[in-house]
Structure formats: C-alpha cells, structure tokens
Amino acid sequence: MDLEPYRGELVAYCYRMVGSFHEAEDLVQETLLRAWKARDRYDAGRASLRTWLYRIATNVCLTALEGRARRPLPSGLGAPSDDPGVPLTPAFDVPWLQPFPDSRYDVEARADLRLALVAAMQVLPARQRAVLVLREVLEFSAAEVAEQLETTVAAVNSALQRARVALAGVGDPGEVTEPDDAGAREAVGRYARAFEAGDVPGLVRLLTHDAILEMPPVPLWYRGSERYGLFMERVFAMRGTGWLSRPLTANGQPALAAYAPGAEGGPHRLHSLQVFTVAGGLVARNVVFADPRLLEPFDLPREIFFDGFPGER
Numbered sequence: 001m002d003l004e005p006y007r008g009e010l011v012a013y014c015y016r017m018v019g020s021f022h023e024a025e026d027l028v029q030e031t032l033l034r035a036w037k038a039r040d041r042y043d044a045g046r047a048s049l050r051t052w053l054y055r056i057a058t059n060v061c062l063t064a065l066e067g068r069a070r071r072p073l074p075s076g077l078g079a080p081s082d083d084p085g086v087p088l089t090p091a092f093d094v095p096w097l098q099p100f101p102d103s104r105y106d107v108e109a110r111a112d113l114r115l116a117l118v119a120a121m122q123v124l125p126a127r128q129r130a131v132l133v134l135r136e137v138l139e140f141s142a143a144e145v146a147e148q149l150e151t152t153v154a155a156v157n158s159a160l161q162r163a164r165v166a167l168a169g170v171g172d173p174g175e176v177t178e179p180d181d182a183g184a185r186e187a188v189g190r191y192a193r194a195f196e197a198g199d200v201p202g203l204v205r206l207l208t209h210d211a212i213l214e215m216p217p218v219p220l221w222y223r224g225s226e227r228y229g230l231f232m233e234r235v236f237a238m239r240g241t242g243w244l245s246r247p248l249t250a251n252g253q254p255a256l257a258a259y260a261p262g263a264e265g266g267p268h269r270l271h272s273l274q275v276f277t278v279a280g281g282l283v284a285r286n287v288v289f290a291d292p293r294l295l296e297p298f299d300l301p302r303e304i305f306f307d308g309f310p311g312e313r
Contacts, residue, residue, distance in 0.1 A: 001039050003032050006050060008105030009138075010057050012113060016133050017061040019071030019097045019122050021297055027064055031057040047147065051140065055148040058130050070122035071097040073115065073221075073287060074214040080223040084230035090217040090291075097122065097216070099275055099289050101297040102249045112137045113251045115275060115287055120167050131156055132163040184278040188247065188254040191276070191283055195258070198241030204229040208284045215272075215288040228286075244268045244304060250275045257300050258288075267303035270295060 007028060014024035014031075034056050035042075042052055073096070097119050107113065112133075121129050127149065134145045135156070142153045142160075149156065187206065194202035207225040214221035222228055244259040255275045259268035273295055277285035289295070 001036070001042070001049070003035055003049075003053070006053050007032070008107055010053065011105055012100070012107040013054065013057060013133060013138065014061055015100055016113065016118055016121060016137070017058075017126070017129055018064060018068075019118055020095075021098050021100050021294075023064070027060050028057065031060050034060070047144075051144055051148070054134065054138070054140070058134070058148050062126050062130065065126040069095055071095050071119075072122065073097050073119045074216055074219050075212060075221045076119055076123075077219060080212075080227075081220050082227070084222070084227060084234050086220060088215070088218050088220070091219045092217055094217065094219065096291075098294050099250045099255075099273060099287075099298075100252075101299075102252065103299070104297055114253055114277070115251050116277065116285070117167070118251070124163055124166055128159045128163045128166075131159040132167070135160050181278075183281050184254050184276075185247075187278045187281050187283060188256065188276055192245045192247065192256055195256075196243055196245060198236045198243070200229050200232050200236070203232055206283055208279065208282045211283055212285040213288070214286075215290060217291050239271075243271075245274075246300070246304070248298065248300075250298070254278060257295075257298070259304055262303075267305050270300055270302050273298065273300075 010028045010031060011021075011024050014027040015021055018024055018027065031053065035053055038056075042049070047055070072094070077094075097115065099115070100113050100118075121132065124132065130149065131145060134140045134148065135142065140148070142156045145156045146153045191203065191206050194206060204225050207228055209225055210223055211225050211228050212221060212223050213228045213231060222231055240261045242261045245256040246259070248255050248257060250273060253275050255273060257270060258272045258274055260271040262269055270292075272288050272290040275287045275289070276283050
C-alpha cells in the first residue's frame with residue numbers, strides 16, 4: 001500500500017480545513033499513520049484508496065478543529081484603519097491564517113487555495129467546510145462525501161447549499177488572475193520595481209482604487225490606494241529604501257519575498273512574504289506575512305546581496 005503519492009493533495013486539503021500549513025503537515029502525517037495501521041481492514045471493494053484516505057483525513061481534521069477558533073486575516077476582525085502611523089504591535093495570541101508554499105507540493109486545484117477563499121472558509125462550521133472542499137474542490141460525489149462523514153446524501157446537499165450561500169460574497173475564483181498568467185507576472189513585476197525603488201507614487205498607480213493591505217501578525221489593515229500609499233511612505237521612512245525582492249508563488253497567487261536593507265555594504269535580510277491578488281492588471285490585495293516561522297517552508301535565503309539596480313537584474 002503506497003500512500004506517499006497522496007501526501008501533497010492531502011496536505012492541501014487539511015490546509016483548507018485548518019488554515020495552517022504547519023498543522024496541515026502534522027495532520028497528514030497522523031492520517032497516513034492511521035491508514036498504515038488500519039491497512040489490513042481496508043476494503044477496495046467498498047471505496048478507492050483515495051476516498052478511504054480522505055475519510056481518515058476528514059476525521060482527523062474534524063477532531064483537531066473541535067473547540068478551535070478560526071484562523072482569520074486582519075481584514076476579518078474589524079474595520080480598516082484610517083491612521084497610517086498607528087503602532088505596529090503584533091498580536092501573537094491570534095491564530096492567524098498562514099500562507100501555503102506552492103513549491104513544496106504538486107497540487108492541481110490552486111485557485112481554491114487562494115487566501116481570501118481559505119479565510120472565508122474558516123468562518124464555516126467544520127463539517128460544512130469539509131463538505132464544501134470535498135464536493136466543490138475535490139469533486140467527490142455526494143454519496144462518497146456522505147460515506148466519509150457518516151451522514152446522508154440529503155444532509156451533504158443541505159450543508160453544501162448553506163456553505164455556498166455563506167461564501168457568495170467571496171467572488172468567483174475565475175475572476176482572480178493566476179500567477180502563471182502573463183498579465184499577473186507583469187503587474188507584480190512592475191510592483192516589485194516600484195517597491196525596490198521606493199517609488200510610492202509608482203506603487204499607488206499599480207493599485208486598484210479599493211486595494212487592501214494587511215500584515216499579520218499585526219492586526220491592522222488598510223483599504224484604498226491613498227492609505228496604502230501613506231503606509232508605504234511610513235515603511236520607507238522607517239526602514240529606508242533600496243529593498244530587494246524575489247518572485248515566487250503562494251496559495252496559487254503571485255508573491256514576492258521582500259528583503260530589507262542591511263548595514264552599508266552588508267546583505268539584505270529577509271523581512272516578509274507578500275502575497276498578491278491581481279485583478280484587471282492591478283494589485284487588489286497584498287497580504288504581508290512577517291512572522292519568520294511562516295517563511296521557513298518557502299526555503300528562502302535569509303540574506304541576499306545587492307546585485308544591481310532595480311530593473312537590471
């Protein structure tokens with residue numbers, strides 16, 4: 001019984017359920033361990049190996065989620081801030097939504113890993129969340145999901161309908177540009193050049209009017225290109241200009257690893273991961289993850305040296 005080929009898609013499933021990449025890997029390890037111990041009881045005549053594994057993973061996730069608070073982004077906790085100078089105090093007591101490192105696993109349905117959708121899923125009751133992912137993303141039949149959740153087809157269909165209604169305001173994943181789209185790469189490339197040059201007016205021109213900037217673990221967020229620009233002026237005033245960036249992807253979205261300037265002649269140091277939502281060739285949302293623990297799965301160099309002016313590399 002070879003279980004390893006299923007690890008990547010199971011990690012993506014558990015991530016959608018719990019909103020934490022680190023925890024998802026642990027839950028999948030528990031899932032595979034349980035499956036290995038129960039291998040003699042597996043009946044291929046009743047279900048495929050994949051369906052059986054998802055049943056175990058679902059039970060593992062539901063148990064882990066009992067009594068657990070949801071994992072939000074700052075925009076899910078309250079109104080946007082009007083003050084670009086407010087203290088940047090991290091809230092480490094909040095179990096923040098974590099980014100998903102695309103390079104770690106080969107996952108097909110990356111559109112359903114996008115941050116806004118996973119954050120919205122966290123609001124759903126755990127069983128509704130499972131039904132939504134199993135039916136809509138993984139395309140199991142209602143009968144298969146009923147078997148996995150030990151319930152009825154009618155109950156599965158009812159839960160799916162309620163979940164769809166709850167997520168109606170999130171929008172169609174098809175409206176969001178994928179990271180391998182040439183327009184998305186160009187938009188983020190322009191953003192990176194303006195960011196490295198400390199060009200705030202240039203950054204603002206690359207934003208939608210209602211662009212959102214949020215920075216977990218700081219429980220602040222800003223809406224609107226004007227406030228976004230004011231906050232970026234503060235960033236450059238505090239940390240200086242001359243940042244460097246490296247492109248990558250996270251949650252099926254274009255992203256940048258941002259490196260802050262070090263001492264003169266010294267290396268730039270990894271500061272944060274910026275995950276972008278691009279719509280209509282403009283940046284509509286930037287989620288900036290600055291907790292070093294969340295950057296470890298991306299296997300990024302901790303330091304890099306300046307190797308040319310923006311646009312020359």
